Amino acid sequence: MEPINDQTIIRNFSIIAHIDHGKSTLADRLLELTGAVSAREMTPQYLDKMDLERERGITIKAQTVSLAYQALDGKTYRLNLIDTPGHMDFSYEVSRSLAACEGALLVVDATQGIEAQTLANLDLALENKLKIIPVINKIDLPQADPQRVKEEIELLLGVDSAEIMEVSAKSGTNVHIVLEAIVKRIPAPSGKKDNPLSALIFDSWYDTYQGVIVLIRVFEGKIFPGMRIKLFASNNEYEVNRVGIFSPAAKDTEGLSTGEVGFIIAGIKNLRDIQVGDTITDACQPTIKPFPGFQELKPMVFCGVYPSFPEQYNPLREALEKLRLNDSSFTFEPENSVALGFGFHCGFLGLLHKEIIQERLEREFNLDLVSTAPNVVYTVTTLKGDIVKIESPDQLPPPQEIAHIAEPYILASIPTPVKYLGEILKLCEEKRGMQRDLKYLSPEKVVLKYEIPLNEVVWDFNDRLKSLSRGYASFDYEFLDFRNSSMVKLDLLLNGSKIDALSLLVPKEKAYYIGKGLVEKIRKIIPRHLFEVVIQAAIGSKVIARDSIPPLRKNVTAKCYGGDITRKRKLLEKQKEGKKRMKQVGKISIPQEAFLSILKVS
Amino acid sequence: MKNSDQSLPGLYIHVPFCKSKCPYCDFYSITSLSLIPAWLSGIKKEVLIYKDRFGYFDSLYLGGGTPTIISEPDLIHLVDYLFTHFYFSPDSEISIEANPDDITQEKLKLLRNLGINRISLGAQSFNDYDLLYLSRRHTVLQTRRVIEMIRSAGFTNLGIDLMYGLNGQTETDWCKTLESAVDYKPEHISCYQLTIKKGTPFKQKKFKPLNESKERSLFMSTSALLEQAGYLHYEVSNFAREEKYICRHNAKYWNHTPYLGLGPSAHSFSPNQRWWNVKSLNKYCELLQKNRPPRAGTESLTEEQLQLEYLCLGLRTSAGIDRRFLNNLSALKELTDAKLVSIKGGRVVPTREGFLFADSIPLLLSE
Ligand SMILES: Nc1nc2c(ncn2[C@@H]2O[C@H](COP(=O)(O)OP(=O)(O)OP(=O)(O)O)[C@@H](O)[C@H]2O)c(=O)[nH]1
Ligand code: SF4
Numbered sequence: 001m002e003p004i005n006d007q008t009i010i011r012n013f014s015i016i017a018h019i020d021h022g023k024s025t026l027a028d029r030l031l032e033l034t035g036a037v038s039a040r041e042m043t044p045q046y047l048d049k050m051d052l053e054r055e056r057g058i059t060i061k062a063q064t065v066s067l068a069y070q071a072l073d074g075k076t077y078r079l080n081l082i083d084t085p086g087h088m089d090f091s092y093e094v095s096r097s098l099a100a101c102e103g104a105l106l107v108v109d110a111t112q113g114i115e116a117q118t119l120a121n122l123d124l125a126l127e128n129k130l131k132i133i134p135v136i137n138k139i140d141l142p143q144a145d146p147q148r149v150k151e152e153i154e155l156l157l158g159v160d161s162a163e164i165m166e167v168s169a170k171s172g173t174n175v176h177i178v179l180e181a182i183v184k185r186i187p188a189p190s191g192k193k194d195n196p197l198s199a200l201i202f203d204s205w206y207d208t209y210q211g212v213i214v215l216i217r218v219f220e221g222k223i224f225p226g227m228r229i230k231l232f233a234s235n236n237e238y239e240v241n242r243v244g245i246f247s248p249a250a251k252d253t254e255g256l257s258t259g260e261v262g263f264i265i266a267g268i269k270n271l272r273d274i275q276v277g278d279t280i281t282d283a284c285q286p287t288i289k290p291f292p293g294f295q296e297l298k299p300m301v302f303c304g305v306y307p308s309f310p311e312q313y314n315p316l317r318e319a320l321e322k323l324r325l326n327d328s329s330f331t332f333e334p335e336n337s338v339a340l341g342f343g344f345h346c347g348f349l350g351l352l353h354k355e356i357i358q359e360r361l362e363r364e365f366n367l368d369l370v371s372t373a374p375n376v377v378y379t380v381t382t383l384k385g386d387i388v389k390i391e392s393p394d395q396l397p398p399p400q401e402i403a404h405i406a407e408p409y410i411l412a413s414i415p416t417p418v419k420y421l422g423e424i425l426k427l428c429e430e431k432r433g434m435q436r437d438l439k440y441l442s443p444e445k446v447v448l449k450y451e452i453p454l455n456e457v458v459w460d461f462n463d464r465l466k467s468l469s470r471g472y473a474s475f476d477y478e479f480l481d482f483r484n485s486s487m488v489k490l491d492l493l494l495n496g497s498k499i500d501a502l503s504l505l506v507p508k509e510k511a512y513y514i515g516k517g518l519v520e521k522i523r524k525i526i527p528r529h530l531f532e533v534v535i536q537a538a539i540g541s542k543v544i545a546r547d548s549i550p551p552l553r554k555n556v557t558a559k560c561y562g563g564d565i566t567r568k569r570k571l572l573e574k575q576k577e578g579k580k581r582m583k584q585v586g587k588i589s590i591p592q593e594a595f596l597s598i599l600k601v602s
Numbered sequence: 603m604k605n606s607d608q609s610l611p612g613l614y615i616h617v618p619f620c621k622s623k624c625p626y627c628d629f630y631s632i633t634s635l636s637l638i639p640a641w642l643s644g645i646k647k648e649v650l651i652y653k654d655r656f657g658y659f660d661s662l663y664l665g666g667g668t669p670t671i672i673s674e675p676d677l678i679h680l681v682d683y684l685f686t687h688f689y690f691s692p693d694s695e696i697s698i699e700a701n702p703d704d705i706t707q708e709k710l711k712l713l714r715n716l717g718i719n720r721i722s723l724g725a726q727s728f729n730d731y732d733l734l735y736l737s738r739r740h741t742v743l744q745t746r747r748v749i750e751m752i753r754s755a756g757f758t759n760l761g762i763d764l765m766y767g768l769n770g771q772t773e774t775d776w777c778k779t780l781e782s783a784v785d786y787k788p789e790h791i792s793c794y795q796l797t798i799k800k801g802t803p804f805k806q807k808k809f810k811p812l813n814e815s816k817e818r819s820l821f822m823s824t825s826a827l828l829e830q831a832g833y834l835h836y837e838v839s840n841f842a843r844e845e846k847y848i849c850r851h852n853a854k855y856w857n858h859t860p861y862l863g864l865g866p867s868a869h870s871f872s873p874n875q876r877w878w879n880v881k882s883l884n885k886y887c888e889l890l891q892k893n894r895p896p897r898a899g900t901e902s903l904t905e906e907q908l909q910l911e912y913l914c915l916g917l918r919t920s921a922g923i924d925r926r927f928l929n930n931l932s933a934l935k936e937l938t939d940a941k942l943v944s945i946k947g948g949r950v951v952p953t954r955e956g957f958l959f960a961d962s963i964p965l966l967l968s969e
Binding site: 575 | 614794795796797814815817818821838839856861863867868869870871876878901907910911914918936940942957958959960961962964966968
């Protein structure tokens with residue numbers, strides 16, 4: 001196959017949508033209508049690669065597909081559909097995928113209307129100056145209300161209602177009109193073929209046979225096999241072995257020219273050598289300026305991950321290594337806790353990312369894990385002027401050496417029915433949020449934007465939002481920046497010994513309240529012992545909350561004859577099993593839930 | 603007690619009949635006395651199932667229910683049948699449970715003649731308020747008379763069963779009951795703390811559980827008082843005036859000595875096997891009618907399970923367990939430091955306070 005000479009027939013676009021609004025189904029229909037996949041071959045959500053994603057209904061790894069579409073004007077167009085990760089933990093990756101496009105289909109469920117992810121994705125698309133094509137999906141459903149959703153979209157985007165399409169991705173109704181709109185409304189890529197090569201990396205993954213596969217969008221110039229390329233951020237040079245497109249099967253081409261989207265294989269061994277957002281150029285004739293917006297991907301949420309049983313330490317390490325082969329955005333380092341033994345300190349892009357990794361560890365690798373409360377990354381400026389990143393409460397320098405601590409803030413988008421607004425405002429205030437915007441999409445629906453410390457969100461924000469709005473409000477976010485705040489380290493002590501895995505960094509003004517809640521929670525979880533167990537929450541040497549578990553005074557059944565023995569043994573067997581899952585600190589047995597429960601102190 | 607005798611199996615017969623049902627009781631017993639003949643022919647059929655597998659016993663325990671409820675001819679018939687089909691060593695312990703309200707001079711004479719040499723008397727309390735609270739069918743006066751009768755009938759092995767921890771019973775009340783019992787110098791005393799089981803009328807309304815400190819204090823005083831009076835506290839709830847009065851039959855439950863239980867709801871154990879009968883007389887008779895063993899369940903114990911039982915049964919008795927059996931030495935040290943167990947003659951034995959934690963200690967000692 002030859003590279004495309006005529007840029008005017010190329011259209012690069014993404015589909016952006018809230019979860020379950022029909023992104024994958026619409027992609028399936030587009031593949032089918034353009035003949036890329038026959039109806040017979042089609043399995044639902046064709047583009048979602050991994051099983052886990054399909055079960056959770058989330059696309060994590062973007063996969064791109066090139067479609068050939070013969071439009072009504074008789075010309076055959078090359079439509080490059082660029083899939084985006086489905087969650088804002090990956091917002092940087094989403095933004096890079098969107099940067100590779102000129103337009104985006106904004107899919108909104110006709111029964112749900114605009115939701116948090118719709119907004120967060122839209123913000124990213126607008127930042128990338130994409131042409132937005134609004135598509136209302138699921139109009140076949142009896143409870144569909146396209147008119148209402150249309151009004152919401154008009155208010156949000158300031159578009160004319162005539163520009164909004166109504167489709168059913170499931171039945172295929174009006175999907176051909178969407179294809180026409182892609183051709184008509186999305187501009188063809190600009191950029192000059194004769195300029196030096198400038199291509200954006202927007203995705204990459206590891207293939208056991210091929211090594212690293214890199215997805216790129218060519219903005220200027222051409223790329224072809226045999227070419228020596230250079231990566232801007234890493235300064236590494238490689239020779240291109242293969243170039244091609246996915247349609248959807250991988251197909252080698254003689255090269256990719258300006259405006260095209262496809263893959264390259266260039267003998268890159270390690271996923272870590274490649275960074276999404278980096279720019280590829282010609283090693284012999286480099287472009288002067290890289291594609292703007294590159295950032296190094298940094299984990300924002302950290303927690304300790306420990307095997308429930310010590311013998312699973314090595315299998316856990318091997319599993320983490322395997323997962324990292326295909327996900328360079330999470331990190332892990334061995335760590336040792338008095339309470340939990342040997343495990344790993346892991347870093348994730350966000351909460352969902354953490355959940356997905358944990359679930360894969362448990363499910364695909366059959367591991368039984370205990371994880372500590374997640375905490376966010378902080379930057380501490382010491383009095384000497386050094387800036388240190390703090391990934392766990394233990395790393396905090398002594399208070400007398402700290403000049404100030406900064407914590408990450410996010411911008412949360414929360415669309416909600418108006419009747420829950422009051423409660424949600426209260427929640428956001430409680431979570432130290434600052435209101436940035438409040439906009440009515442209709443008399444019933446309002447969109448809130450809040451700047452909130454990420455720390456407040458990693459705990460129970462989403463759960464509480466869902467429960468106080470009966471599931472009607474949704475929530476999504478993007479990272480903003482680091483801001484100074486007064487954090488203190490809260491320690492939990494059992495009979496005077498600090499339980500390292502239960503330490504937390506908390507805002508000073510909330511320390512008392514959180515400490516009290518934590519002590520109460522732990523009190524309910526730790527079983528009674530033969531001695532009193534005193535639970536204390538302390539900041540430094542100052543105890544701010546205290547409670548105790550009275551000792552067991554007696555534990556014996558009066559009778560034990562023939563008919564009681566089996567029951568007694570079974571109970572003991574169960575307790576023995578339970579004991580194995582408890583962590584011992586000194587003489588105190590701590591059930592594993594204790595390490596998770598601290599998430600829910602409010 | 604000779605060692606060889608100690609390892610002979612015991613035979614238990616469950617007599618599932620009572621005049622009326624006590625509100626705290628969760629034993630299997632019914633009040634339709636008309637079914638006694640059906641039960642008796644069931645027992646006889648069940649004897650035939652096991653007569654080859656279990657030949658020789660050194661204890662027989664007629665329990666219930668209320669074994670003394672069955673008529674003289676039926677009782678004679680039953681005991682004769684057992685003695686015909688099984689062998690009992692000459693010094694066998696032959697016990698029967700009796701309630702003060704169904705003992706008569708004649709019955710005692712009969713029991714003696716049948717070779718029964720131990721009576722376990724369900725006195726429960728020497729306080730009439732307590733008896734009322736428990737809805738027992740007898741009075742303290744009756745109990746006193748019956749004890750005298752038992753003695754004068756020539757029984758030299760009497761066990762008195764008592765119950766404490768009742769609502770409205772003070773510690774002083776309880777100690778008085780204990781002292782009254784001790785006055786009769788019974789060879790054996792069982793003191794059960796009232797515990798409320800699921801499905802009993804007591805569970806539903808009447809009983810307010812005591813707090814642990816109260817329970818603890820009652821337990822400790824009971825043990826102190828009886829040991830003071832010369833009794834051996836040989837199991838959580840059991841006391842013997844001398845070693846030879848330790849209930850030989852019950853000890854088999856705690857030593858993993860084989861036992862055969864006949865009758866509905868009875869449990870049996872023979873090396874590594876345990877089985878239990880259906881808890882319904884109708885079902886019991888029905889299965890036997892079809893020549894099927896009337897079992898509700900069986901289990902084969904693994905070595906690990908046997909060891910676990912050894913641990914939890916042993917630590918309920920003053921004999922304790924063999925120290926060499928324990929690997930968790932740090933836990934053992936903690937428990938000796940806490941004075942919950944002590945080491946005596948190579949055995950780990952619970953202290954008086956240790957008995958109070960008999961359900962916690964095996965878990966602490968296990969690995
Ligand atoms: N009735 C009806 N159902 C649809 C339509 N489009 C999608 N669905 C259903 O809606 C559900 C979600 O669709 P997906 O295509 O998986 O949604 P998605 O946006 O890709 O979700 P993620 O991949 O999880 O982000 C599926 O059960 C689809 O079958 C439609 O037009 N009509
Ligand atoms: S007499 Fe004994 S077996 Fe019968 S109901 Fe009362 S306590 Fe239970």
